[in-house]
Amino acid sequence: MGTMKLRLGMIGGGQGAFIGAVHRIAARMDNEYTLVCGAFSSDPEKSTEMGRILALQEARVYQNYHQLIEKETRLPLEERVQVISIVTPNHLHFEPAKLALENGFHVILDKPATFSLSEALQLKEICKRTGQLLCLTHTYTGYPMVKEARQIVTSGKLGNITKVYAEYPQGWLSRFEEGSGMNKQAAWRTDPARSGKAGAMGDIGTHAFNLIEYVSRLQVTKLCADVNTVVRGRKLDDDGAVLLKLSNGSSGVLIATQIATGEENNVKIRVYGEHGGLEWQQADANTLKLMMADEPAQMLRTGGAYLSSYASHNTRTPAGHPEGYLEAFANLYRNFALTIKALLAHEEPLPEHLDFPGIDEGVRGMAFIENVIRSGESDVKWSEFSLEV
Template sequence: MNRKLRMGMVGGGRGAFIGAVHRMAANLDGQIELIAGNFSSDPEKSKLSGGDFYLDPSRVYSSYEEMAKREGAKPPGERIDFVSIVASNNLHFPVAKTFLENGIHVVCEKPMTLSLEEAKELKAIVEKSGLVFALTHNYTGYPMVKEARAMVKAGKLGRLLKVVAEYPQGYAVTNLKEQENTKIGSWRADPKKAGVSNCMADIGIHAENLARYISGLHLEEVAADLNTFIPGRVLDDDGSVLLRYEGGVRGVLYASQISTGDENALHVRIYGTEASVEWHQEHPNELIVKFADQPRQVWRRGNSYNGPEAQKNTRIPFGHPEGFIEGFANIYAAVTEAVRDSLKGEFKPGTYDFPSVDDGVEGLAFIEATVKSSAANAAWTKLH
């Protein structure tokens, strides 16, 4: 197939941060072009946003329903190949369902749906459709995260014992009135749009997913203490969670949006009987490797000693910073491979390195279990 993939987008219009990130990442390898979208629930804003991106006005839609129906009715050589969903949480499920039912592959922002019930229903829809579905847990796209995962899979850490994941931010340590025009003060703090959680559904789920991606472990139970520190908020802005993984591995997860002075300090540590690995999102080109009987080592991205997984996802030579946009781009590169295979009739579900609908289900199970546990005074609560 000698052409670029055709991308559509729902959400991500004027003033939206994450939509711009997706567009930059999708464009990075020159394999994808944005040709259509419903960029806002406001038809006029959607139209103006389409103009910003120099799109054909006939491919800028007033609603996602219209977009899915009209794009799905076009012949394969003209329709969009996939849609990226970057709207608020409450729209993820209906938008994904609508496009899948119209035969269009889907890339979706996290959390996958508003509830675990919706997540399970969407999984059934994806499996029935036979289409590509990817979830943009972007931190799984970093080369040194993939290096850490490869080390765990190869047994270099020995038997796993402990998982520690942290995601502190400080941007929401203010009152609601001051934040009313920002994400924390608008839809992220509204249960009808955000779901049962704010902090855990926004960043706690990233920490849980990244720990699971690197360790390969699945959670069995959680004991959670979620808090709402700022008066006027309905949903959590902080939380601490004890974790019980399969095989007896234990863990701790802390996510917070009121950790004053922190920016985007996602950290993951995986401890084994032979060694441990430690990765910090704000210093993504380094992986710290620690041994019981050797000096600690710092492995850096882009070097010849990196394994094939890290090398495949490294884009520029060592010594040059590489990070946030490239992490998203690595997910889009894997999606491109899957969609091209699908268009050739060679799609092999489960063989591509991007978060899937199964990751989405596990993420919603984690969110709902933490909320249920916290409401029961941090009682141990099973995920399924």
């Protein structure tokens, strides 16, 4: 496929935006992209300043996403941006993504996909109509040992899946951080006008949900949610637990909380089947624990020659050297780039390259948010998992 770099643009991700810097690091890591343009802030001066920091051509640092897409579309095909990364708060996902797709650009979108399920369903139709690709940055599916876990389940080694647990504990919102006026992240993530219907369940619950469906290869069909707002004055949920029914008849439990004081980001998943189980947690991301019935537990390690092609493809360093969040994020960027390059070369992308979250995961993530909030407000024990608005 050659050494051609894809031309990347960014909407959002100005100074002080944590996730924008992560996206830029991920894009640079494998030399698959060149950042050529951006509209980094709703404040034109801040956008211009970010462009200077990133050493972009002044003419390609734009005041807003409308201007970016309009002016880039007028450039010659060999110069214009090819992929647009959208790293704005949730309420500013749909419109720029829609405009980018409709003007012939592929899109990388931070999660959750949109502000509402209705918008996600519209975005899916736009992807289908335009033929453009969308990558949704569910980071944790980028880890080599999460990919290995999925391959073990796929191989049938565990047998029929009987139980799944996923938990994502954080403690950073255990106090009323949004009231300080100093925490930009807390301010928008707890604001219904910018975040949407959910707080913790949208921000981190969607990651746990995505991990369950990705690793188990099953889909949630019913749920029973207990959703709480613990910190006084907060406008959105900051804690919750969800009982799940899965498409093969088995059950699961999902916990997402941002008020577990002292916790960082140790997202964890456990999957059990008739013949064995597995466990992965971000705090020891290079290890996948495999537990087969009547055998000693095994610790599978990133970089091992015994791992699947999916794990190996997404591993950068020799065994024993820690890889983490940034590399997992970069794996999504790289697989998306390799898929686009194959299509540009009229080649079939490899299955390992196609292994990135897309608009279907985006729709299910938004459906999870809306179903969980609805269930949390209801006295009915079990609710059908619905993709309808």
